[in-house]
Amino acid sequence: MTGRRRVAYGSAPAQAARIARILRHRIQQKKIRPGTEIPAHAVRNEFATTEYVALLAITVLARESLVTAPRRGHAARVEGDGTKRAPRLQHEKLASQLQARIEAGEYQPGDWIPGTATLAREFSASEGTVQLALKLLRDTGALDTVPGRGSYVAGATPRGPRKPTPKRATPELTERVQRHLEDESAPGTLIPLREIAASLDVPEDAVRAAVRELMERGTVDCILGAGFHATSGNET
Structure with a gap:
């Protein structure tokens, strides 16, 4: 160094x-x-x-x-020749997806990670695969575990009980959030979840779920360390 x-x-x-x-x-x-x-x-x-x-x-x-x-x-x-390797195994890919959420700020230090069964349903994976992914994140120091309660993002004391996993947004709310982004957010700008929730008079978790749906459509990007951003196009 x-x-x-x-x-x-x-x-x-x-x-x-x-x-x-x-x-x-x-x-x-x-x-x-x-x-x-x-x-x-x-x-x-x-x-x-x-x-x-x-x-x-x-x-x-x-x-x-x-x-x-x-x-x-x-x-x-330091590995071999310093070249990147994409994750090969299913639990490595799942661990990468969860790590990306941590880096994007979706899970903050001290936040509980959803339970094994919930993650298995969300990612269409077996509970064994989820457990391997969580173990990998624990081994790298990204997560800590409290026996009988679950895993949380390392770096802070866990906050209160495990948070419920946000449900998928209704189509109506997703469309309202998309219209708000089209009207108020320039491409490449950070999406203010709290402000949108206040403007639409809905819970922030509901807006987050809607934004995640838009991310799957390509309307929103999740940028490392910076949260959700509007893209240059509104593809649906």
């Missing part, structure tokens, strides 16, 4: 994304050689950030297969 530099501004996922970008460049430029350990405490000290942000940055690189997944007591190591 090189001299101390400070990137500790913005949200934890945004900080982690910036740190991961710097480390990614070093790996690809062979400034960090294959097999080199990247301990979370070294990243924390160099970038003047927290252990959680350092682990999140390393996890981003692990998802890209640039480094091995960090495990408790074992530092991440």
Whole structure:
């Protein structure tokens, strides 16, 4: 690792994304050689950030297969030639999708992750696959688990009881949210979920579910560390 530099501004996922970008460049430029350990405490000290942000940055690189997944007591190591590998197994893909939600701020530190059965239904996966995905995220430090209650995003004390999983939005609400975006949000701008909820007089979770439906249609993007953004087109 090189001299101390400070990137500790913005949200934890945004900080982690910036740190991961710097480390990614070093790996690809062979400034960090294959097999080199990247301990979370070294990243924390160099970038003047927290252990959680350092682990999140390393996890981003692990998802890209640039480094091995960090495990408790074992530092991440730079993989082979520093080239990316797409997740191959179903539980790796599911873990990547959940990690993307964490990085986008959909799940904040301390938030409960939906239960195994709920995730299995949402992702059309077996409960065994979900359990493997959650274990992978626990091993990388992205999640912690309370026996008998479930898993939550690491980095903060879990807040209250497990949150209910947002239901799918009604078609009527989805259309109302889309019309609001077309009228009020320029392409590429951050979608203010709370403001839309207040404007439409509906719960924020309902707006979030509607935005997720629009993301599946291609009307909305989810950008790393920045939340939901309107796209340049309104494809339906």
